[in-house]
Amino acid sequence: MRTQQSALRSKDLLGIEPLTPEEIALILDTAEGFKEVSERPVKKVPALRGQLVINLFMEPSTRTRVSFEIAEKRLSADTLNFSASGSAVEKGETLIDTAENLMAMHPDMIVIRHKHPGAPKMLAERLPASVINAGDGAHEHPTQALLDAFTIRERLGRLEGLNVSIVGDIAHSRVVRSNIHLLTKMKANVTVAGPPTLIPAGIEGMGVRVVHSLDEAVEGADVVMMLRIQLERQGKLSFPSLREYYNTFGLTPERLRRAKEGVIVMHPGPMNRGVEIASDVADGPWSVILDQVTNGVAVRMAVLYLLGGAHMAEA
Amino acid sequence: MNVKKRLMDGARMSRAMRRMAIEIVEKNRGLDDLMIVGIRSRGVPIGERLAKEIEKIEGRPVPFGVLDITLYRDDLTTIAPQPVVKPTKLPEPIDDKVVVLVDDVLYTGRTVRAALDALIDFGRPRRVMLAVLIDRGHRELPIHADVIGKTVPTDADEVIKVKLEETDGEDEVLIMEK
Numbered sequence: 001m002r003t004q005q006s007a008l009r010s011k012d013l014l015g016i017e018p019l020t021p022e023e024i025a026l027i028l029d030t031a032e033g034f035k036e037v038s039e040r041p042v043k044k045v046p047a048l049r050g051q052l053v054i055n056l057f058m059e060p061s062t063r064t065r066v067s068f069e070i071a072e073k074r075l076s077a078d079t080l081n082f083s084a085s086g087s088a089v090e091k092g093e094t095l096i097d098t099a100e101n102l103m104a105m106h107p108d109m110i111v112i113r114h115k116h117p118g119a120p121k122m123l124a125e126r127l128p129a130s131v132i133n134a135g136d137g138a139h140e141h142p143t144q145a146l147l148d149a150f151t152i153r154e155r156l157g158r159l160e161g162l163n164v165s166i167v168g169d170i171a172h173s174r175v176v177r178s179n180i181h182l183l184t185k186m187k188a189n190v191t192v193a194g195p196p197t198l199i200p201a202g203i204e205g206m207g208v209r210v211v212h213s214l215d216e217a218v219e220g221a222d223v224v225m226m227l228r229i230q231l232e233r234q235g236k237l238s239f240p241s242l243r244e245y246y247n248t249f250g251l252t253p254e255r256l257r258r259a260k261e262g263v264i265v266m267h268p269g270p271m272n273r274g275v276e277i278a279s280d281v282a283d284g285p286w287s288v289i290l291d292q293v294t295n296g297v298a299v300r301m302a303v304l305y306l307l308g309g310a311h312m313a314e315a
Numbered sequence: 316m317n318v319k320k321r322l323m324d325g326a327r328m329s330r331a332m333r334r335m336a337i338e339i340v341e342k343n344r345g346l347d348d349l350m351i352v353g354i355r356s357r358g359v360p361i362g363e364r365l366a367k368e369i370e371k372i373e374g375r376p377v378p379f380g381v382l383d384i385t386l387y388r389d390d391l392t393t394i395a396p397q398p399v400v401k402p403t404k405l406p407e408p409i410d411d412k413v414v415v416l417v418d419d420v421l422y423t424g425r426t427v428r429a430a431l432d433a434l435i436d437f438g439r440p441r442r443v444m445l446a447v448l449i450d451r452g453h454r455e456l457p458i459h460a461d462v463i464g465k466t467v468p469t470d471a472d473e474v475i476k477v478k479l480e481e482t483d484g485e486d487e488v489l490i491m492e493k
Contacts, residue, residue: 042436045387045436047391
């Protein structure tokens with residue numbers, strides 16, 4: 001049996017920023033092999049048999065947690081779900097103590113979602129298990145960016161040279177940060193757009209173009225990625241009203257005409273129909289939103305698989 | 316690694332494959348329900364060639380599929396880096412089919428064990444046969460081949476290198492010394 005000399009350098013996936021373009025390509029290529037597993041009559045392979053994966057979700061999440069859980073089960077790993085509510089965390093236990101207690105159960109991997117940026121890194125440095133960041137504050141959400149890239153590659157055949165526009169709340173989004181890191185590493189042209197109050201100062205330093213109108217963002221785009229407006233932050237909205245937001249930044253079929261022929265529309269979910277995206281777009285031929293969900297499982301399987309084997313000696 | 320001996324050149328390989336194709340058709344008494352499935356990576360081009368030979372003999376095509384066994388390996392948690400995973404592609408359901416698994420070299424039998432597990436997850440074939448270009452002995456599991464290109468007694472410290480036009484630019488089988 002042959003092995004190929006390609007692997008991730010780290011035992012953890014903490015973000016896209018530390019990855020090389022080769023590592024990103026390896027994850028995306030591996031995910032292609034895993035996509036087919038979900039289409040089999042028996043949707044399960046024994047790759048991670050006997051390994052324990054703990055899903056540590058300290059912030060509410062449904063789709064990411066479910067997607068990870070399906071990925072883990074399809075790889076035959078044993079899974080244990082742990083959430084903040086109803087746990088010792090509510091009784092005042094610190095994250096480190098929680099993690100050390102979990103570690104005493106000998107998990108092989110820990111998938112963590114946390115409201116504080118850097119929480120996954122802190123665990124990764126202290127624990128021998130592989131740590132996968134499933135979203136930490138406004139920092140990174142690497143598997144979301146990877147599944148977005150996988151979906152773009154699947155539909156348009158490549159990433160390099162594509163015009164990708166990301167529209168919405170750029171300031172508070174970990175999805176955007178991970179996506180910008182990934183897309184610029186893979187040589188796509190990234191444009192971000194949104195109300196000035198939701199564009200962080202100095203974001204141009206990440207290698208992106210900033211525009212303040214939806215039309216400018218959509219013009220010539222191969223990919224339009226719409227972000228969720230966080231309705232739960234209603235009281236302190238950074239724009240006058242949801243209706244005004246829809247009129248200014250809501251993606252409609254008419255506005256999409258400025259984009260390139262064959263443009264695809266993405267959304268990390270959950271969508272607010274009639275706020276950032278019109279139903280006609282979300283359900284239209286441009287939409288790859290449900291492909292993103294399907295591909296999320298394949299990409300997460302690839303990450304779990306690549307981190308789940310014997311670890312390379314630190315080079 | 317030094318080349319110790321050239322076991323096959325292109326012409327001998329073609330002749331061996333032609334005979335293997337005939338044996339497969341003979342053992343199955345025709346093409347009914349037959350499916351050729353190549354094990355990645357070198358079982359794929361060999362399987363493709365066998366399928367072509369069979370088509371030449373019988374005058375109609377035989378379904379051909381590709382099996383990736385990476386996720387079924389018994390050494391996944393002990394080797395690093397993780398081997399590359401590629402898709403499995405089977406042309407049709409394998410239920411009640413006669414599946415001929417194809418690989419380049421039969422050695423410990425562990426690849427075939429993994430291939431059987433992978434295959435069974437796709438359905439219940441009526442029969443599974445194994446065709447290999449080279450059988451070099453040293454089995455670690457109770458597995459045997461039904462159709463063999465050439466049986467070669469080897470020492471454990473020798474390596475059999477199968478080169479194919481499709482993957483290596485030329486057809487030959489070498490026996491190498493570590």
